[in-house]
Amino acid sequence: MLGISEFFVALVVFLLIVQFLKLQWAGRRLPSGPTPLPFIGNLWLLGFKLHLETLEKLAQIHGNIFTLWLGESPVIVLHGFQAVKDGLTTNSEDVSGRPTTPFFDENGNKEGIVMTSGHTWKQQRRFGLMTLRNLGLGKKGLEHRIQEEAHHLVEYLMSERGQPLDPTVSFSQALSNVICAMVLGRRFSTDDETLQQLLKANACLLRPSGILSRRCKDDPTTTFDEGNLIHTILDFFIAGTESTATTLRWALISLVLHPDVQEKVQKELDSVLGPSQLICYEDRKNLPYTNAVIHEIQRYNCIAPIGVPRQCVKDTTLLGFPVPKGTVILPNICSVLSDPEQWETPHQFNPTHFLDKDGNFMSREAFLPFSAGHRVCLGERLARTELFIFFTNLLRAFTFRLPEGVTEINTERILGNLLQPHHYKICAVPR
Template sequence: MFGISEFLVALVAFLLIVQFLKLQWAGRQLPPGPTPLPFIGNLWLLGFKLHPETLEKLAQIHGNIFTLWLGQSPVIVLHGFQAVKDGLTNNPEDVSGRPTTPFFNEKASDKGIILTSGHTWKQQRRFGLMTLRNLGMGKKGLEQLIQEEARYLVEYLTSERGQPLDPSVSFSQAFSNVICAVVLGHRFSTDDETLQQLLEANDCLLKSGGSLSERLYNTFPWLMDHLPGPHKKMVSSHEFMYRFAKEEIRCHRERGVPDEPQDFIDFYLAQMVKCRDDPTSTFDEDSLIHTILDLFIAGTESTATTLRWALISLVLHPDVQEKVQQELDVVLGSSQLICYEDRKNLPYTNAVIHEIQRYHCIAPVGVPRQCVKDTTLLGSPVPKGTVILPNICSVLADPEQWETPRQFNPAHFLDKEGNFMSRDAFLPFSAGHRVCLGERLARTELFIFFTNLLRAFTFSLPEGVTEINTERILGGLLQPHHYKICAIPR
């Protein structure tokens, strides 16, 4: 007779075999990929992280479209420029959804822009784009806000008198203040406690993205809710940002919506009143709160991280830094206000900025997509609900698209005459229907901040320091390790 221990072993073995066969059956019509294990899928193979190098090795084995199992859920990875471009643009509507996870489904509950799908996403995104245009995205109004924050940043760095400093905090403050001015209608002083708390909460959420803690929460939410760990800080960070946005909305309501809206919240509150009797409207206070969080989270650290990588490239390639400064001096001089339109007269500087974004890919798979209907990807049938991971880093380092993909080389964006040259494979903001909402804002910010900094300073490593850490920290973004640098006034 079997004892209780033998029975339990046999039961576990039976469940594992059933789960293994279930995964094999479910994956029979999906693109090929590594064999998943029961319950954890391929997470063991990934080290519980979606690291670009691991995805590249798997693509070499399984091809430019392959299936991974994150726990019991299949995801299809698109690798390389052609696969990502075709997968996201051939049938863009089919792959325009967002997957839901227990953590974000509980917190966002189909609100906002980034994590929504279908009618909600279309209505909120359309309004978001229209409102950003009304507030001056791509016009002089918003440029003036960016120029003002760039000036504050230059003044701060000047006050440091070339002493070693960590630029991460000042960069995050500058870009968050741009978002605050656009969305809230005001900026914060750099020593404001609320701003510090916002940046800390935002940093926590970004670093937890794709982490083991987040994956465990999404795989076992019923268990993780009752256990201590880093996921608790994720929850508290999200709750703090939620309360902050709610308070800003309350202040706006107390003042009343002006005849001419001054910021994003003003426009949104006016839209809520306008659509009050529309049964198809998705405009309510909770959606506004989550849209504010979306704009803040997506619009702060992404550009700040790119600029931190930019300084690393400049100190590693002083010849590039010098050539940019020479071009700025000749074309703009020292007093002219820098505008986004100036990029057309600064081909080398523009090429360097693009190369920084290409070489230092900060969003390995962007935000995952989901099929909203049964469709076909690169000839493979894919059922509705399947998650799609476009490997953006593989596009920006595709050896078939870039002459020296593993080297920092601004010539990737210059023709033989030295004119700026756009490239089809430059997709740091993704592609298709869900291309980054704030692409124009990010491009404008990066250009104005970068050129103002290079015109005012020469960046170098502190005396006695000969190396800088270029390894990437994997989270919601690929961030550099903290470093110190000297901003020497020119």
């Protein structure tokens, strides 16, 4: 007869076996992947974090579509250009949800644009697009705001007279002021306390008169309320500030590591643009090498490894596999931008990835830093315009170098919502 201790050991073993078989049964039709453990799934294998190196190794073993278990929740990972493109565009609306599992939805946010799904997301996204257009996206009005902030940034860097500086704060302030000018109707000086609070909180409250009494006020399903308004503005600030500011910080690292590229960009700028000419987004068509370098910066320095995870809003088929409603999809964007089947030298900084044999700019289908499908980045056009105008203004005015006596710069990526560089000092030497 079993004693109490033996009974509990047997019970635990029995429950573990039941749980293991339950996971095996639940995942029998899903893409293969590493064997999950009872209760914790593959979390032990991941070190409880989604490291790109781990996903790369798993893709080499299990292929470009595989299943991970985060606890008892299956997550399908898409790896490489073809898997990500087909997975996000073939049945695009079916995978347009956002995760509701505790692992991905820590704050329970169900407002705004980025983290919402279904009716709320569709209504808020339409409103966001309409607002961006009304504020001048794609027109000279918004471009003028970006040009103005680029001018202020150049003035600030000029005042430093080539001394070592950390560009993190100045870049964030400049990009944040573009959004402030759009949604608040004004820019802030760099020492303004309000701007500092905005940068720290990356949030803002906006209550224009009548904003809550729009044309859908009598619609019982409307999502136009104060909570969604606040979160939509928050989404604008996060997406419109940190993503481009982070890309510019990586850009300077790439330039100081490849001075020949920096010099070639400057020669092209000098030959095409006058020293005081106002730089417009349209000028990219006459600056093929510069445009290629900007694209290569985004490709090589991937800042959003999996973008924002998706969730199936209905039973669907994903690359031939039947996938039930509620399953989380992780598109590995960085694996697309370094896919050896798409890029000649995927792990090297090489602007010729975007140039044809005659030196003309060449777009690439595998260039997907803004993701794809129904949830493609809402602010893609804004980000592209900001990045081009800021980058060209900086390179026309300065040569960027490491401080005297410094021979190396840290290129390791800090894992977070964005892959950010470590803080560094750099000299913006006036030309």
